[in-house]
Amino acid sequence: MDTVAYPKEKVVKAWTFYDWANSVYSLVISTAIFPIYYNAVTSTEENGDQVVFLGIEFTNTALYDYVMSISFLLIALFSPVLSGLADFSGRKKSFLRRFCYIGAIACSSLFFFDDETMLWLALLASMLASIGFWGSQVFYNAYLPEIAQKEEQDRISAKGYAYGYLGSSILLILCLVLIEGYEFFGIEEENKGLAPRIAFVLVGIWWAGFAQLTFRWLPEPKERKSIHWRTLVSGYKELRFFWKSLTDTPVLKSYLWSYFFFSTGVQTVILLASVFGSKELGLESSSLIITILVIQFVGIAGAYLFSFISKKLGNISSLMIAVLVWIAICIVASLLTKDTPNVEYIFYAVGALVGLVMGGIQSQARSTYSKMLPKEGEHTTYFSFYDVSEKLAISLGMFAFGFIEELTGSMQYSALTLGVFFIISLLFLMQTNKLLKKA
Secondary structure, eight states, X not given: OOBOOOOHHHHHHHHHHHHHHHHHIIIIIIIIHHHHHHHHHHOBXXXXXXXXXXXXXXXXXXXXXXXXXXXXXXXXXXXXXXXXXXXXXXXXXXXXXXXXXXXXXXXHHGGGOOSGGGHHHHHHHHHHHHHHHHHHHHXXXXXXXXXXXXXXXXXXXXXXXXXXXXXXHHHHHHHHXXXXXXXXXXXXXXXXXXXXXXXXXXXXXXXXXXXXXXXXXXOOBSSOOOOOTTHHHHHHHHHHHHHHHGGGOHHHHXXXXXXXXXXHHHHHHXXXXXXXXXXXXXXXXXXXXXXXXXXXXXXXXXXXXXXXXXXXXXXXHHHHHHHHHHHHHHHHHHHOOTTSTTHXXXXXXXXXXXXXXXXXXXXXXHHHHHHTXXXXXXXXXXXXXXXXXXXXXXXXXXXXXXXXXXXXXXHHHHHHHXXXXXXXXXXXXXXXXXXXXXX
């Protein structure tokens, strides 16, 4: 399909800049500030960590895990419809824009979550923000093989993640200043909960505002086809055909299974690290946010470090190294308690290790998959399957984490369970490596 041409340098910059724009959601809302704020608002002296929602009593953090699990399940179910529409009509950028605005508005609406009576709003807005963020990723990722040659994709993918880590860290620092120095901004002690609520609005403004550069320079088709009702099911048909075709491509099939299992662990750790530190280890919110910042800045180095390792040892070997480190992280986390000596400093160290492999495994996973795709043709379906796999994995991880916490009363066993997912992933990576050597 013919597209409106822009200079390649601007196109690549526009693509990487969307990471700068939308990563503030994944850091401030889903990882750092909102989970801590949610736990604080929903934990009371009278009821402890128990909340009632739709007439059912839940552990507060487990309920949050279940809602996030549902959001990822919905994304997995509906993204084939969206990718089918995008493929047929050529409107990737249009869908990218719409999901961006859904997410940004949902983040801003969290401002109104000021006590337990607004729990329904917190859960609904969290779900919509998640759908907005992850729904846009399928269209964003599908641009990579269209704007870069295979030999450039590792570097550009790593650059996108680096932009995301840097941009989101800048806003998180500003939010930390606002939350810790609320009195300087005229917020009184009894109303200090206003500070994080303002931070949620800042996330929405940042996300939608900086995304305008992406919307301006990413290529779009000169002509757009009208949408017919049959296109609504084309995405499912293409995914079904793609799944059947994996029988003839055992390397890709093995890699996707590995990707499924390490995504189950990686994203769950990222989403629930601050809740684990706050609830299970009793760490202060400032310490947790500092840990998240450490993760972000180390993550920049990690993305480039594993890009370098992949050049020396190959993509699969670099991913195997990252998964081994993740296994060690889960084991250490499962052993930590509030009574562990120097637990705060150990948590900092574990956070640094998470940052190192987080950036590496995410960047390498995307570029490794991209290299396995055919050079010609529409890539949205391939990345739709990739994204559906990831969302189903995260849905499984979030549900398992919350369910095991409710079952055992401890997040330590939940962390250990994530280690099992990484071990399964490692086995599939080893199989993928063997298949590649035979090919």
